[in-house]
Amino acid sequence: MVGNVLDDISHRRYNPLRGSYILVSPHRTKRPWQGQQESPSKTTLPEYDPACYLCPGNTRAQGDANPHYKNTFVFVNDYSAVKEEQAEYKPEEKGAESFFLRAEPVVGKCYVLTFSAAHNQTLADLSPIEIVPVIDAWTDIYASHLSPKSPLATVAPVTHLPPDAPNASLTKPQSQYRYMQIFENKGAAMGCSNPHPHGQVWTTSSLPEEPAIELTQLQKYRAEHGGNHLLGDYVALELQKQERIVFENDGFVVVCPWWATWPFETMIISKTHKRALVDLNGDDKGQLAEAIAEITRRYDNLFETHFPYSMGIHQAPLEGTDEEIESSWLHLHFYPPLLRSATVRKFLVGYEMMAEPQRDITPEQATTRLRSCGGELYRKQLA
Amino acid sequence: MVGNVLDDISHRRYNPLRGSYILVSPHRTKRPWQGQQESPSKTTLPEYDPACYLCPGNTRAQGDANPHYKNTFVFVNDYSAVKEEQAEYKPEEKGAESFFLRAEPVVGKCYVLTFSAAHNQTLADLSPIEIVPVIDAWTDIYASHLSPKSPLATVAPVTHLPPDAPNASLTKPQSQYRYMQIFENKGAAMGCSNPHPHGQVWTTSSLPEEPAIELTQLQKYRAEHGGNHLLGDYVALELQKQERIVFENDGFVVVCPWWATWPFETMIISKTHKRALVDLNGDDKGQLAEAIAEITRRYDNLFETHFPYSMGIHQAPLEGTDEEIESSWLHLHFYPPLLRSATVRKFLVGYEMMAEPQRDITPEQATTRLRSCGGELYRKQLA
Ligand SMILES: O=P(O)(O)O[C@H]1O[C@H](CO)[C@@H](O)[C@H](O)[C@H]1O
Ligand SMILES: O=P(O)(O)O[C@H]1O[C@H](CO)[C@@H](O)[C@H](O)[C@H]1O
Numbered sequence: 060m061v062g063n064v065l066d067d068i069s070h071r072r073y074n075p076l077r078g079s080y081i082l083v084s085p086h087r088t089k090r091p092w093q094g095q096q097e098s099p100s101k102t103t104l105p106e107y108d109p110a111c112y113l114c115p116g117n118t119r120a121q122g123d124a125n126p127h128y129k130n131t132f133v134f135v136n137d138y139s140a141v142k143e144e145q146a147e148y149k150p151e152e153k154g155a156e157s158f159f160l161r162a163e164p165v166v167g168k169c170y171v172l173t174f175s176a177a178h179n180q181t182l183a184d185l186s187p188i189e190i191v192p193v194i195d196a197w198t199d200i201y202a203s204h205l206s207p208k209s210p211l212a213t214v215a216p217v218t219h220l221p222p223d224a225p226n227a228s229l230t231k232p233q234s235q236y237r238y239m240q241i242f243e244n245k246g247a248a249m250g251c252s253n254p255h256p257h258g259q260v261w262t263t264s265s266l267p268e269e270p271a272i273e274l275t276q277l278q279k280y281r282a283e284h285g286g287n288h289l290l291g292d293y294v295a296l297e298l299q300k301q302e303r304i305v306f307e308n309d310g311f312v313v314v315c316p317w318w319a320t321w322p323f324e325t326m327i328i329s330k331t332h333k334r335a336l337v338d339l340n341g342d343d344k345g346q347l348a349e350a351i352a353e354i355t356r357r358y359d360n361l362f363e364t365h366f367p368y369s370m371g372i373h374q375a376p377l378e379g380t381d382e383e384i385e386s387s388w389l390h391l392h393f394y395p396p397l398l399r400s401a402t403v404r405k406f407l408v409g410y411e412m413m414a415e416p417q418r419d420i421t422p423e424q425a426t427t428r429l430r431s432c433g434g435e436l437y438r439k440q441l442a
Numbered sequence: 443m444v445g446n447v448l449d450d451i452s453h454r455r456y457n458p459l460r461g462s463y464i465l466v467s468p469h470r471t472k473r474p475w476q477g478q479q480e481s482p483s484k485t486t487l488p489e490y491d492p493a494c495y496l497c498p499g500n501t502r503a504q505g506d507a508n509p510h511y512k513n514t515f516v517f518v519n520d521y522s523a524v525k526e527e528q529a530e531y532k533p534e535e536k537g538a539e540s541f542f543l544r545a546e547p548v549v550g551k552c553y554v555l556t557f558s559a560a561h562n563q564t565l566a567d568l569s570p571i572e573i574v575p576v577i578d579a580w581t582d583i584y585a586s587h588l589s590p591k592s593p594l595a596t597v598a599p600v601t602h603l604p605p606d607a608p609n610a611s612l613t614k615p616q617s618q619y620r621y622m623q624i625f626e627n628k629g630a631a632m633g634c635s636n637p638h639p640h641g642q643v644w645t646t647s648s649l650p651e652e653p654a655i656e657l658t659q660l661q662k663y664r665a666e667h668g669g670n671h672l673l674g675d676y677v678a679l680e681l682q683k684q685e686r687i688v689f690e691n692d693g694f695v696v697v698c699p700w701w702a703t704w705p706f707e708t709m710i711i712s713k714t715h716k717r718a719l720v721d722l723n724g725d726d727k728g729q730l731a732e733a734i735a736e737i738t739r740r741y742d743n744l745f746e747t748h749f750p751y752s753m754g755i756h757q758a759p760l761e762g763t764d765e766e767i768e769s770s771w772l773h774l775h776f777y778p779p780l781l782r783s784a785t786v787r788k789f790l791v792g793y794e795m796m797a798e799p800q801r802d803i804t805p806e807q808a809t810t811r812l813r814s815c816g817g818e819l820y821r822k823q824l825a
Contacts, residue, residue: 064529064531065545067529068528068529068547069524069525069528069548069549069550070531070546070547071545071546071548071648072545073544073545075544079651080648080650080651082524082548082646082650083545084524087522089521090503090520091503093635093636094630094633094635095631095633095635120473120474140452140467140470140800141467145451146450146451148447155678155679156679159458159700160679160683160700161455162448162453162454162456163453164451164452165452165454165465167452240793240796240797242792242796242797244791244792247478249789249791250478250789252475252476252477253477259793261793261797265454265463267463267798268462268798269795270797292542295538296538296539296542296543300543317542369791369792370792371792371795371796371797392795392796394795406633408627408632408752409625409626409627409632409633409753409754410523410623410644410754412752412754412775413623413625413652413752414621414623414644414652414653414754415650416651
């Protein structure tokens with residue numbers, strides 16, 4: 060196994076999805092840790108919290124009341140980072156200012172999406188069947204914002220928004236936006252300010268940096284490899300190697316990618332070519348739900364804690380060239396900060412910010428750990 | 443002022459040094475914060491801590507004793523991320539593996555450098571005159587690792603390592619390395635595990651991501667702008683605008699760059715073309731020391747706390763083409779996480795990791811705040 064040879068030497072690994080490198084220093088975990096300790100989140104939360112602005116029936120910051128929803132609930136973020144309407148801005152057009160003081164206006168729409176009516180049921184607590192409604196809600200929001208000109212529009216009849224969550228404004232964005240980022244910040248360590256299980260959806264008139272970088276790389280690979288897909292070829296190789304696969308079912312693999320930056324970083328990658336959530340049929344959604352259930356439960360089991368992470372879905376832009384949409388390949392990134400225990404995290408700070416991302420354990424070592432903590436959720440065993 | 447127009451609308455700004463964008467959402471600071479609170483570090487530390495592995499005379503993790511040094515002290519990191527010697531590694535050379543499982547060995551040398559013999563004197567506590575020895579030490583380490591073939595070698599006689607800190611191995615790297623990253627992680631929030639004021643120096647056989655990206659952009663600008671330097675032209679524009687300058691003296695400006703990501707991110711940029719620390723004469727070092735003293739003191743004054751940050755020096759690579767070295771322009775980045783108070787930080791998480799860095803206040807607003815908190819260090823006023 061190539062992984063083992065690298066368990067003892069410092070090296071850089073190449074990330075073909077970003078076209079960038081990370082530094083791996085496997086021997087470095089031996090250093091003692093005297094720095095900041097994370098406070099693991101309280102393990103016992105009530106099923107309903109009258110003070111939570113996400114629980115069914117409660118009132119939100121700006122006075123709106125949540126419906127008595129059953130599974131998921133979607134609403135426009137009360138503190139959206141981008142808005143549908145704002146004052147005009149015309150950038151400088153000439154001279155040094157047009158180069159150095161370059162800005163472009165961004166409009167868009169931001170949503171919050173709860174994963175469960177229960178205040179204390181994270182994705183790790185939910186069964187695959189209970190996760191399917193979350194995937195349905197993601198799919199519906201995506202479908203309802205798709206450009207009618209997108210090749211995906213034909214496979215994506217705007218189905219239904221969760222019937223208990225309707226907000227007329229959801230289905231009618233004021234204009235066509237370029238890109239939708241679906242993500243979840245879980246845990247206080249990842250900037251989450253409410254433990255009620257929820258994610259966010261930010262939709263913008265611009266194509267953001269990360270998906271733009273990935274799209275360029277995906278298109279380049281296709282052009283240089285006779286139409287093959289980068290992630291398709293990568294999944295095939297990982298399935299053959301079996302060194303970094305944490306879990307697989309018919310539709311998806313959960314893998315610690317060769318180029319992982321965070322200690323227990325994983326990706327969920329579709330085994331076959333799915334450009335976006337709307338390409339998934341009912342079976343596929345069940346498989347994706349199972350993959351999400353598997354990795355989030357393993358994360359929690361690893362250090363017997365509510366494992367913090369940021370998760371994001373990368374898929375085809377809402378509007379784009381046919382080549383961009385055809386080159387897209389549905390995948391999810393999980394970026395979890397914990398390194399050694401429920402309280403000791405990896406900091407991506409000085410060297411990582413100024414020079415190059417750096418990791419301490421190899422992705423192969425992380426895979427071995429994550430493989431061995433399947434089975435029931437530790438909290439259920441304790442209960 | 444162009445800045446003001448942008449105080450109320452969401453927009454993206456372009457970072458010419460990286461060739462990348464960030465999303466600015468100025469109205470978003472209004473949202474309430476119910477998430478993680480940082481614990482401000484204890485404000486009263488002893489001048490000497492018998493348990494500190496950096497204090498003069500104390501013993502370190504692997505048994506070495508520190509000398510009774512006066513100002514700075516340099517030693518090889520006991521838990522170096524890269525080492526001078528390690529087993530051979532030959533990457534895969536063909537097939538999908540050579541594309542997807544690409545790795546290259548990295549060797550190098552890592553140092554720790556204390557800024558003061560006193561356990562409780564951070565850069566913000568030191569006067570410019572007391573900071574000069576730190577700059578001298580940085581310069582010496584850099585000079586002693588410079589390629590003899592570098593055009594900088596002629597201006598950089600290897601002067602002296604701090605006489606009270608000698609470690610013979612410092613002056614004799616086993617081979618010629620490509621790049622040296624000098625940086626400081628300050629505060630528990632930035633992964634620092636010992637409050638004794640210190641920084642690090644990581645030297646590698648490879649050119650890391652960030653300096654490589656910057657070098658490409660700097661060279662491109664020169665080629666496209668008749669030999670002008672990107673940071674030279676940028677500083678000239680900022681001096682004319684006076685909207686983002688926090689402090690200036692004859693040699694350096696402290697600026698909240700147009701494209702800042704962190705709420706109070708700043709850069710210290712040389713006003714004239716200095717390729718690396720070895721280009722600074724005694725006067726220049728005094729000016730740089732003053733700029734460092736000014737910004738670190740203002741940071742601490744802003745929220746009356748030990749303001750955490752990661753700081754890094756970007757300068758010419760140790761070894762490179764003449765064009766790379768000539769295109770380099772000495773500057774320092776400060777990436778501080780605090781947003782609203784000593785306990786509320788900005789998290790660059792979900793959206794920022796998956797899509798695009800996002801900030802809440804504009805760099806112009808940050809500049810105004812930092813301008814108004816000059817003067818004596820708040821701790822001295824209280825004492
Ligand atoms: O070397 P230290 O101070 O123990 O470690 C700190 O700085 C390093 C370099 O930025 C990081 O890799 C570590 O995650 C961080 O905790
Ligand atoms: O929107 P929230 O959950 O209040 O905020 C969190 O997620 C956002 C999107 O990643 C970040 O910009 C914030 O810094 C973070 O605290």
